[in-house]
Amino acid sequence: MISPLANPIWFHIGPAPITSAVAVTWGIMAFLVGGALLITRRLSIEASTTQAVFELIVDTVDGQIRDTMQAEPPRYRAFIGTLFVFIFVANWSTLIPGIEPPTAHLETDLALGVIVFFAVIVFGIRAGGFGHYLATFASPSPIMIPLNFVESVTRTFSMFVRLFGNVMSGVFMVSIVLTLAGFLVPIPLMALDLLTGAVQAYIFAILAMVFIAGAIGDPAPAAPTLEEGSKS
Amino acid sequence: MNWAALVSIFSAAMAVSFGAIGPALGEGRAVAAAMDAIARQPESANTISRTLFVGLAMIETMAIYCLVIALLLLFANPLLK
Numbered sequence: 001m002i003s004p005l006a007n008p009i010w011f012h013i014g015p016a017p018i019t020s021a022v023a024v025t026w027g028i029m030a031f032l033v034g035g036a037l038l039i040t041r042r043l044s045i046e047a048s049t050t051q052a053v054f055e056l057i058v059d060t061v062d063g064q065i066r067d068t069m070q071a072e073p074p075r076y077r078a079f080i081g082t083l084f085v086f087i088f089v090a091n092w093s094t095l096i097p098g099i100e101p102p103t104a105h106l107e108t109d110l111a112l113g114v115i116v117f118f119a120v121i122v123f124g125i126r127a128g129g130f131g132h133y134l135a136t137f138a139s140p141s142p143i144m145i146p147l148n149f150v151e152s153v154t155r156t157f158s159m160f161v162r163l164f165g166n167v168m169s170g171v172f173m174v175s176i177v178l179t180l181a182g183f184l185v186p187i188p189l190m191a192l193d194l195l196t197g198a199v200q201a202y203i204f205a206i207l208a209m210v211f212i213a214g215a216i217g218d219p220a221p222a223a224p225t226l227e228e229g230s231k232s
Numbered sequence: 233m234n235w236a237a238l239v240s241i242f243s244a245a246m247a248v249s250f251g252a253i254g255p256a257l258g259e260g261r262a263v264a265a266a267m268d269a270i271a272r273q274p275e276s277a278n279t280i281s282r283t284l285f286v287g288l289a290m291i292e293t294m295a296i297y298c299l300v301i302a303l304l305l306l307f308a309n310p311l312l313k
Contacts, residue, residue, distance in 0.1 A: 003303075003308070004303055005303065005304070005307050006307075158293060161293075161297065161300060162289070162293045162296060164300070165297065165299055165300050166289075166292075166296060168303075169296065172303075199285060199289060200289065202285070203285070203286055203289045206286055
């Protein structure tokens with residue numbers, strides 16, 4: 001049985017071996033960038049059907065940012081939205097026969113986790129200055145400083161192991177069932193795999209938002225719509 | 233097959249089986265509480281189910297950690313090389 005931790009090498013560019021995960025990631029990047037360029041080439045006030053669909057996606061991301069972070073979305077939309085869309089497309093790239101999602105390899109997830117780790121620092125410093133960012137480590141009390149420092153590393157670790165574990169276990173289960181019973185039997189598992197992929201992309205984005213919101217510090221008062229909902 | 237391989241296989245199975253118990257109980261409790269909350273306040277079902285999904289994924293991570301440890305034992309065991 002092929003180890004789920006192994007990285008099959010597809011081809012070499014000069015001396016550098018290119019693994020399947022890297023090649024698929026390049027494919028997804030080309031797909032996303034090309035798609036984005038194609039869609040934004042002809043934007044108009046009166047939205048066409050395609051434009052309306054993508055406006056709906058952006059609007060949903062904005063709504064999630066507003067709900068979770070209690071902050072205005074424009075500053076975070078690009079980062080959070082790209083993170084979600086990339087992981088979502090990467091997880092669902094398993095739909096193409098012969099393609100293994102790059103998120104099923106430890107290295108891609110580690111890279112995503114490291115990106116979030118540094119994004120938290122950058123957004124935290126940008127929101128209120130370096131001193132304010134350091135002060136968030138001393139909340140709720142200065143006794144928590146070492147714990148908060150350790151937590152900022154371990155939560156990144158748990159975040160990327162979570163994504164890796166979920167996606168990899170899905171791929172692994174399907175391959176095990178395929179060796180036991182080939183035809184049509186793995187389809188329900190694949191459907192479950194797709195659901196898990198979507199939920200994990202959502203959770204990765206939500207967690208990134210929660211971490212950034214924690215680094216920004218004092219949130220604005222909650223939106224009035226939420227309070228009305230709980231009263232009625 | 234030497235004893236290290238034997239112990240590795242056995243402990244991989246133990247890790248997954250015992251590591252699944254806690255998250256299973258926890259997920260059951262979480263879902264039951266969420267159902268209760270939705271039955272009481274159907275209008276806040278959206279918020280509750282969103283929080284529930286995130287919470288479930290958090291709990292599930294514990295079982296996933298055990299799975300990762302088991303796979304490390306089986307496929308990337310430093311004692312077997």
